[in-house]
Amino acid sequence: MAGIYVHIPFCKKACHYCNFHFSTTHSLLPQMVQAIAQEMELQARLAYIHEPIETIYLGGGTPSLLNHEQLQLLFTQIHRYFTVTPHAEITLEANPDDINHLQLQHWKAVGINRLSIGIQSFQEADLRWMNRAHTATQAVHCVTLAQQAGITNISIDLMYGLPGASNQHWLQNIEQALALQVPHISAYALTVEEKTALHKMIEKGKISPVYDEHQAEQFHLLVHILESNGWYHYEISNFCKPGRHSQHNSNYWKGVHYVGFGPSAHSFNGVSRQWNIANNALYITAIDNNQLPYEIEILTPLQQLNEYIMTSLRTRQGIQFSHISTNFGQPFNEKLLHAVAPFIQQGLVQSTNDGIQLTQRGKFFADGIAAALFQ
Numbered sequence: 143m144a145g146i147y148v149h150i151p152f153c154k155k156a157c158h159y160c161n162f163h164f165s166t167t168h169s170l171l172p173q174m175v176q177a178i179a180q181e182m183e184l185q186a187r188l189a190y191i192h193e194p195i196e197t198i199y200l201g202g203g204t205p206s207l208l209n210h211e212q213l214q215l216l217f218t219q220i221h222r223y224f225t226v227t228p229h230a231e232i233t234l235e236a237n238p239d240d241i242n243h244l245q246l247q248h249w250k251a252v253g254i255n256r257l258s259i260g261i262q263s264f265q266e267a268d269l270r271w272m273n274r275a276h277t278a279t280q281a282v283h284c285v286t287l288a289q290q291a292g293i294t295n296i297s298i299d300l301m302y303g304l305p306g307a308s309n310q311h312w313l314q315n316i317e318q319a320l321a322l323q324v325p326h327i328s329a330y331a332l333t334v335e336e337k338t339a340l341h342k343m344i345e346k347g348k349i350s351p352v353y354d355e356h357q358a359e360q361f362h363l364l365v366h367i368l369e370s371n372g373w374y375h376y377e378i379s380n381f382c383k384p385g386r387h388s389q390h391n392s393n394y395w396k397g398v399h400y401v402g403f404g405p406s407a408h409s410f411n412g413v414s415r416q417w418n419i420a421n422n423a424l425y426i427t428a429i430d431n432n433q434l435p436y437e438i439e440i441l442t443p444l445q446q447l448n449e450y451i452m453t454s455l456r457t458r459q460g461i462q463f464s465h466i467s468t469n470f471g472q473p474f475n476e477k478l479l480h481a482v483a484p485f486i487q488q489g490l491v492q493s494t495n496d497g498i499q500l501t502q503r504g505k506f507f508a509d510g511i512a513a514a515l516f517q
């Protein structure tokens with residue numbers, strides 16, 4: 143089984159914290175959709191992946207900006223060039239201000255059966271400094287609209303550790319999320335990326351900085367509340383009701399193959415990783431000339447092992463020694479045990495039946511611990 147990712151690199155507004163690849167000028171949007179549709183044909187000819195498709199994910203950017211005809215074109219191409227399994231999970235990333243009755247009907251008509259909604263916060267003041275396009279009222283209303291339209295497989299994105307936001311403020315966001323009865327929540331610590339408007343605002347003292355301790359506190363608060371309410375914390379940033387995990391993202395962490403379309407999209411087939419150029423105009427020109435504008439890297443066994451360490455450490459299951467000995471050789475387990483010893487002593491990592499996993503406290507330091515375990 144494999145996955146498809148489609149990147150739609152356009153947004154209504156530039157959120158002040160965002161460093162993804164997107165443009166707020168939409169003049170190239172129609173040409174972009176044509177180019178992505180053509181890329182699907184070009185990639186299919188190359189047969190980068192062979193397996194049937196069990197998950198499709200439209201991300202961005204803001205794919206909920208696409209109109210019905212544009213979505214229909216993309217799905218026609220996907221079904222023409224790939225074999226999609228009958229019960230495939232098909233997710234659309236949607237912003238609250240794009241969700242309305244008509245769009246929901248269009249999304250259902252092309253087969254979208256899951257929404258990942260970029261809410262970030264239910265509080266107006268947060269949404270304004272973030273420069274989000276939606277309001278707090280829309281943040282709540284859009285979920286109800288989707289549920290009424292019959293799309294109940296909904297994930298909402300939230301951000302914690304916001305500048306100056308108290309734990310009480312964060313608790314209100316969690317309570318509102320729980321009240322909406324969605325089966326999935328993705329929660330991310332706000333990161334201040336260089337070259338973003340947020341970075342400049344903090345430098346100029348227009349907004350307070352973010353603090354690790356503050357973010358760690360709010361992360362642990364979230365984990366505690368959701369787990370006490372029967373939620374399953376299956377990956378550092380992801381929580382679900384039993385059985386309602388994101389199949390697409392879980393497959394990334396399991397090393398399942400996927401092909402990505404659109405500028406900046408990545409693909410992985412177990413042997414190589416490739417990524418498209420992150421420039422809208424150059425991407426369209428290349429595709430118009432029947433060229434795939436990507437760079438490719440053949441992964442060495444060591445790179446594959448490090449990828450496994452990085453992704454599996456973030457999951458509840460953790461790193462499995464049996465997986466390492468089967469795929470990379472037993473000596474790597476010995477090295478790993480040596481490297482992990484200080485983290486076990488500090489109470490950040492613990493042993494499982496067949497490997498190691500992060501402790502509750504260690505989850506907040508996942509990236510640093512993974513880097514220290516790289517072989």
Ligand code: SF4
Pocket residue numbers: 152153154155156157160161162164202203204237260
């Ligand atoms: S809508 Fe999403 S991708 Fe677009 S600028 Fe905001 S955070 Fe970034």
